[in-house]
Amino acid sequence: xxxxxxxxxxxxxxxxxxxxxxxxxxxxxxxxxxxxxxxxxxxxxxxxxxxxxxxxxxxxxxxxxxxxxxxxxxxxxxxxxxxxxxxxxxxxxxxxxxxxxxxxxxxxxxxxxxxxxxxxxxxxxxxxxxxxxxxxxxxxxxxxxxxxxxxxxxxxxxxxxxxxxxxxxxxxxxxxxxxxxxxxxxxxxxxxxxxxxxxxxxxxxxxxxxxxxxxxxxxxxxxxxxxxxxxxxxxxxxxxxxxxxxxxxxxxxxxxxxxxxxxxxxxxxxxxxxxxxxxxxxxxxxxxxxxxxxxxxxxxxxxxxxxxxxxxxxxxxxxxxxxxxxxxxxxxxxxxxxxxxxxxxxxxxxxxxxxxxxxxxxxxxxxxxxxxxxxxxxxxxxxxxxxxxxxxxxxxxxxxxxxxxxxxxxxxxxxxxxxxxxxxxxxxxxxxxxxxxxxxxxxxxxxxxxxxxxxxxxxxxxxxxxxxxxxxxxxxxxxxxxxxxxxxxxxxxxxxxxxxxxxxxxxxxxxxxxxxxxxxxxxxxxxxxxxxxxxxxxxxxxxxxxxxxxxxxxxxxxxxxxxxxxxxxxxxxxxxxxxxxxxxxxxxxxxxxxxxxxxxxxxxxxxxxxxxxxxxxxxxxxxxxxxxxxxxxxxxxxxxxxxxxxxxxxxxxxxxxxxxxxxxxxxxxxxxxxxxxxxxxxxxxxxxxxxxxxxxxxxxxxxxxxxxxxxxxxxxxxxxxxxxxxxxxxxxxxxxxxxxxxxxxxxxxxxxxxxxxxxxxxxxxxxxxxxxxxxxxxxxxxxxxxxxxxxxxxx
Ligand code: UDP
Ligand code: LCN
Numbered sequence: 011x012x013x014x015x016x017x018x019x020x021x022x023x024x025x026x027x028x029x030x031x032x033x034x035x036x037x038x039x040x041x042x043x044x045x046x047x048x049x050x051x052x053x054x055x056x057x058x059x060x061x062x063x064x065x066x067x068x069x070x071x072x073x074x075x076x077x078x079x080x081x082x083x084x085x086x087x088x089x090x091x092x093x094x095x096x097x098x099x100x101x102x103x104x105x106x107x108x109x110x111x112x113x114x115x116x117x118x119x120x121x122x123x124x125x126x127x128x129x130x131x132x133x134x135x136x137x138x139x140x141x142x143x144x145x146x147x148x149x150x151x152x153x154x155x156x157x158x159x160x161x162x163x164x165x166x167x168x169x170x171x172x173x174x175x176x177x178x179x180x181x182x183x184x185x186x187x188x189x190x191x192x193x194x195x196x197x198x199x200x201x202x203x204x205x206x207x208x209x210x211x212x213x214x215x216x217x218x219x220x221x222x223x224x225x226x227x228x229x230x231x232x233x234x235x236x237x238x239x240x241x242x243x244x245x246x247x248x249x250x251x252x253x254x255x256x257x258x259x260x261x262x263x264x265x266x267x268x269x270x271x272x273x274x275x276x277x278x279x280x281x282x283x284x285x286x287x288x289x290x291x292x293x294x295x296x297x298x299x300x301x302x303x304x305x306x307x308x309x310x311x312x313x314x315x316x317x318x319x320x321x322x323x324x325x326x327x328x329x330x331x332x333x334x335x336x337x338x339x340x341x342x343x344x345x346x347x348x349x350x351x352x353x354x355x356x357x358x359x360x361x362x363x364x365x366x367x368x369x370x371x372x373x374x375x376x377x378x379x380x381x382x383x384x385x386x387x388x389x390x391x392x393x394x395x396x397x398x399x400x401x402x403x404x405x406x407x408x409x410x411x412x413x414x415x416x417x418x419x420x421x422x423x424x425x426x427x428x429x430x431x432x433x434x435x436x437x438x439x440x441x442x443x444x445x446x447x448x449x450x451x452x453x454x455x456x457x458x459x460x461x462x463x464x465x466x467x468x469x470x471x472x473x474x475x476x477x478x479x480x481x482x483x484x485x486x487x488x489x490x491x492x493x494x495x496x497x498x499x500x501x502x503x504x505x506x507x508x509x510x511x512x513x514x515x516x517x518x519x520x521x522x523x524x525x526x527x528x529x530x531x532x533x534x535x536x537x538x539x540x541x542x543x544x545x546x547x548x549x550x551x552x553x554x555x556x557x558x559x560x561x562x563x564x565x566x567x568x569x570x571x572x573x574x575x576x577x578x579x580x581x582x583x584x585x586x587x588x589x590x591x592x593x594x595x596x597x598x599x600x601x602x603x604x605x606x607x608x609x610x611x612x613x614x615x616x617x618x619x620x621x622x623x624x625x626x627x628x629x630x631x632x633x634x635x636x637x638x639x640x641x642x643x644x645x646x647x648x649x650x651x652x653x654x655x656x657x658x659x660x661x662x663x664x665x666x667x668x669x670x671x672x673x674x675x676x677x678x679x680x681x682x683x684x685x686x687x688x689x690x691x692x693x694x695x696x697x698x699x700x701x702x703x704x705x706x707x708x709x710x711x712x713x714x715x716x717x718x719x720x721x722x723x724x725x726x727x728x729x730x731x732x733x734x735x736x737x738x739x740x741x742x743x744x745x746x747x748x749x750x751x752x753x754x755x756x757x758x759x760x761x762x763x764x765x766x767x768x769x770x771x772x773x774x775x776x777x778x779x780x781x782x783x784x785x786x787x788x789x790x791x792x793x794x795x796x797x798x799x800x801x802x803x804x805x
Pocket of ligand 2: 302678
């Protein structure tokens with residue numbers, strides 16, 4: 011990029027000069043990517059075409075993610091390619107350019123943000139994880155991001171097996187030490203070396219060949235040879251497993267190792283952490299800080315338990331899988347079950363929610379709900395208490411721990427370290443990309459949001475995690491033009507606190523995309539008439555086509571029109587009111603379809619969330635302003651999952667569509683739910699839905715930034731379906747095909763278990779790989795996180 015700038019300085023000096031002047035005239039010290047693009051468009055529109063070469067400057071502009079104005083200098087943060095950044099400083103008068111390193115760039119941002127021209131803090135605290143990671147394998151291609159397990163397994167296999175027999179000996183040690191609930195599995199202590207293992211495998215295969223292939227594998231002869239249970243339930247399967255291991259010992263390779271590990275019974279119990287919000291199975295959606303994450307975790311647990319049970323059974327073991335979801339107990343439970351210690355999870359045989367109190371330093375239980383932004387002072391003690399209760403519940407330590415959201419991930423990180431187990435991290439939604447410049451403006455936001463604690467916790471957990479699963483690629487590394495959520499942790503500054511020069515690396519093989527689905531018992535296709543309950547369908551139809559009462563507003567005057575359905579929490583970012591306004595302003599769309607809104611309360615006094623109250627009032631005002639009561643039906647939020655499933659199907663019966671108009675959506679479970687029932691879906695192009703939906707095949711993208719533009723594709727769709735009735739069917743089929751192929755829970759569970767086996771194995775084999783990183787982060791925890799959390803307690 012610096013070469014490009016030098017070229018521009020030589021060949022298009024005047025054009026560059028004029029454009030930089032335009033940028034500076036905008037008058038703001040910082041410009042975001044979209045602001046730079048806006049200024050560029052204005053600039054291009056304002057100048058007569060000079061017929062000069064076009065390529066260089068537009069390229070630079072397109073890749074500029076941030077512009078900072080410092081004195082006479084313009085500093086550009088240029089994202090050359092996905093997750094690859096350069097920083098360029100251009101003297102806007104003398105027209106000289108030089109490249110900055112990340113630390114210089116962040117230093118300038120700090121100075122500009124604090125309004126001081128003199129040198130900022132020369133010795134700002136810098137967090138730099140790169141030196142610790144030098145020996146660790148990293149990927150190079152953007153296309154590999156999110157497929158870390160394949161890379162890691164290939165890389166470590168070649169290292170392990172490249173070192174002659176020593177690597178294979180470590181594999182034998184792993185098998186010898188492998189156990190469940192204290193009982194040895196696979197091999198007992200008599201087999202010690204690789205040649206011995208090869209020999210007993212040959213003998214074992216011979217023993218099994220003499221048995222009924224479908225009969226039970228386990229027998230006295232196998233034990234005498236040195237085997238323990240776990241090779242397979244039937245003789246045929248156990249023999250296959252032994253053959254795979256023999257192949258691995260003869261000709262070691264990453265793929266044979268993967269095949270073998272897929273057979274090794276390794277995961278019997280899992281702890282899942284999600285401390286904040288109301289985590290229960292009923293009556294919680296709509297409570298503060300309670301949304302898709304709860305739905306995700308409960309569906310995840312059901313899918314994981316089924317997958318674990320089946321793989322344990324296949325391995326021939328009689329062990330009951332255990333999953334414990336750890337959350338916070340809330341004595342003032344607001345009509346939910348969140349005050350109960352244990353809640354069995356429906357649809358599972360053994361999984362439970364285990365609620366552990368938040369306690370003050372004196373040991374007194376905290377009674378009320380605490381916002382996710384205020385949760386930091388409570389977590390360290392919670393981690394220790396939760397661990398104790400977990401160990402008592404399971405009778406031992408779990409095989410791995412999954413953290414959810416920033417708070418759960420921090421607790422998972424503490425617990426995984428104390429117990430010496432594998433840590434998996436799931437973000438759900440990282441606040442950093444939701445609130446613009448929240449790092450730079452941390453001080454002014456501190457009282458309300460405590461982002462200093464949250465981002466510090468994120469950095470710690472992301473870096474201690476053995477593996478991170480994300481729902482989409484863009485969550486890690488964004489798109490050509492947008493920055494990924496994890497990528498935003500690569501380099502940033504919180505002026506006066508610390509500067510991150512190498513925080514999170516998207517090329518780290520710990521990242522894996524494992525996408526969730528929708529509960530297939532509830533979100534099944536609208537065409538599966540035999541599964542639909544008439545009673546529920548009638549109830550939903552009565553609600554949708556009924557008239558106003560305390561919990562609803564509007565009556566659809568022309569019930570024959572297709573329904574356009576939008577359902578979400580009424581947060582500002584979900585932009586339900588934005589869509590309502592665009593619908594109200596579009597006579598054309600109003601002519602084609604009625605609008606069904608589901609979310610929030612009708613009475614703002616019933617909401618204890620400030621943001622939601624504002625959105626409720628705005629929704630009422632828009633319904634009045636555009637006189638929409640005959641075309642829009644607004645129902646309060648729905649908490650009964652079975653009914654929610656039927657809502658989508660009733661909308662599909664009218665040949666309607668689902669709309670998800672969020673300004674930004676981290677993933678978007680409603681989108682997957684709508685696709686699962688076969689409902690054509692229009693969803694935001696900002697965030698996960700951009701990836702979930704293939705535009706024009708399994709739904710459509712909409713851009714919520716401009717209301718008129720947002721409703722245009724929706725109107726066009728309804729117009730086209732009038733001329734081409736098959737269009738609706740094609741998109742509906744495309745939607746269902748998409749979830750079958752990519753977004754379903756059985757695929758999720760199988761992949762997650764595979765990841766936990768492979769990462770768990772490599773963790774055992776290369777246990778010292780990241781020791782230095784962990785020690786560095788422990789210091790960061792003690793010196794940075796802990797005091798910040800204490801300060802948050804006092805505020
Ligand atoms: N939901 C619901 N009733 C409502 C609104 C939403 O059951 O009135 C459910 C919806 O079906 C989905 C979840 O809440 O399962 C929302 O998840 P999503 O990922 O779309 O958004 P989040 O709320 O997590 O931001
Ligand atoms: C949180 C969000 O904001 C949604 O976008 C996700 O779908 C949900 O969590 C589940 O991961």
